[in-house]
Amino acid sequence: MxxxxxxxxxxxxxxxxxxxxxxxxxxxxxxxxxxxxxxxxxxxxxxxxxxxxxxxxxxxxxxxxxxxxxxxxxxxxxxxxxKPAPGEQVEDPxxxxxxxxxxxxxxxxxxxxxxxxxxxxxxxxxxxxxxxxxxxTSEMEPKDQGKLRVERTSLDLAQAQALLTHGPGDAASNPHHDRDAIALGLMGVLGLRAGEIVAADADHFTRATPITPASVQVYGKGRTWRTVPVPPWLEDLIVAYRGRLGADAPAPLLLSPTGRRLAVRDIERLLERAVKRTRAADPDRARAVVPHGLRHTAATLMLAEGWDVKVVAQLLDHSSVNTTSQYLDELPGELSVAVNAHPLTPVQT
Incomplete structure (x- = not known):
């Protein structure tokens, strides 16, 4: 041989x-x-x-x-x-x-x-x-990733509602408030990845008909396409936004101020600004979060509401429900509520 x-x-x-x-x-x-x-x-x-x-x-x-x-x-x-300590000089962090x-x-x-x-x-x-x-022959392979930093974990329901409400701002404070509201909805409600949002084109979005809901075609991390239903309120935002841009607008679904396709870093900055607006309007319910944290938020809140884990896995483009279960962050007070509602709890007379 x-x-x-x-x-x-x-x-x-x-x-x-x-x-x-x-x-x-x-x-x-x-x-x-x-x-x-x-x-x-x-x-x-x-x-x-x-x-x-x-x-x-x-x-x-x-x-x-x-x-x-x-x-x-x-x-x-x-x-x-x-962040560097006060007075600390760092050329490259x-x-x-x-x-x-x-x-x-x-x-x-x-x-x-x-x-x-x-x-x-x-x-x-x-x-x-x-x-x-x-x-x-490399021996250095970390196994324990430890806990996620707080910004990557799920917001609770009140925090998520505050972000969706105050995060985009309004026409007076943010000329791109409609675009930002769409991005926050796609991440926090539908659980889309930042990369999936920036890759979406306008023709990937389909409006509702009398027999089919609105939807968006998403090219996922596994190099496969999936159809994600879009709720009516988010459909209305997308239709109004694209209408404002006009029929000759470039192909990407969401655009930068110069008309180019957004980058993942643009989505991160968009979310950072949304958190600042939320903190100014409702400081008690504001919390720092990154795009992946909103993906955790979508999964956690859906599972907490009793959605079938297989449905959530399909929405998030997970090949295994085991992956989806890792996205379930404990909501404050959830364990206590579950224990108090246990079916074997004695009936009070």
Missing amino acids: ALPPPPTEIPLSEAVERYLESCRRRAMIRRLSAATVGNYTVDLHRFLELLPAAGEHTTESVTGSHVDEALLAYANTADHRR RKRMATTDADAKAPGSTLRMRRSLSRFFAYCVEQSWATVSPMR
């Missing part, structure tokens, strides 16, 4: 750029989301910064111990979401070293970096740039 030909070694930095270019091409045909490509770009460039003598490495010379050394250095950098365990990267962040590396080195093997992936 003939042995396979030796790999065609190329410089590691060149392999990273060729892999990222492949990812960008796949994003153009929606095989990957733009946000995923952005994560890969950040992670792989950071890996090259942390890998000792990265400029001397080829795709074949990197070993599992090299990967572990870079991952360990990454895990010991500070979580860039933490992503490169600041942690001073305490609490300040260090969350295990989930290191796990994401490891997954990005696994996909990259698997691609190197596929392209015959390496014999085997060094990830096969």
Whole structure:
């Protein structure tokens, strides 16, 4: 039996750029989301910064111990979401070293970096740039991701209602209040991902008929399309918004002030501004939240209302109900209410 030909070694930095270019091409045909490509770009460039003598490495010379050394250095950098202390000078918050365990990267962040590396080195093997992936001998694999930070967890019903009510603002305070109201509804009520919202075009939206509800076609994370029903109040917002833009408006469902397609970061900023408006109007019910936290909100509130978990899984584009169950955050007082309503509770006479 003939042995396979030796790999065609190329410089590691060149392999990273060729892999990222492949990812960008796949994003153009929606095989990957733009946000995923952005994560890969950040992670792989950071890996090259942390890998000792990265400029001397080829795709074949990197070993599992090299990967572990870079991952360990990454895990010991500070979580860039933490704001610097007063007077602290930081040129690049992503490169600041942690001073305490609490300040260090969350295990989930290191796990994401490891997954990005696994996909990259698997691609190197596929392209015959390496014999085997060094990830096969890497030992540093975080298992415990810990609790989600508060902004990624579900809002309770009152907080969600306050955000939908006050978050968009009005025509006087926010010229894009109708667009923002649609985005908040798609995330907080229907549980759409930020990437799914920015990828939606106007012709993906279908108005209701006497026999079918309004709906939007969504291209999901698993590179599949699904039909998501749209409630009447959200349909009215979309129809009015697109009517205001006019028939010659660009294809994306939601537009930036300059008429371009929104990016995921635009959705994040939109939500940050919505939280600020809610805090100003109703501080007792305002709470910081990120887009994924609104996805948790949609799932948690639907399941708390007694929706079948299979229906919720279908709405959120989950292949398994086990994934959906991970989105169920405990609502304040929910456990107490459930216990008090237990069917074996003695009847008071």
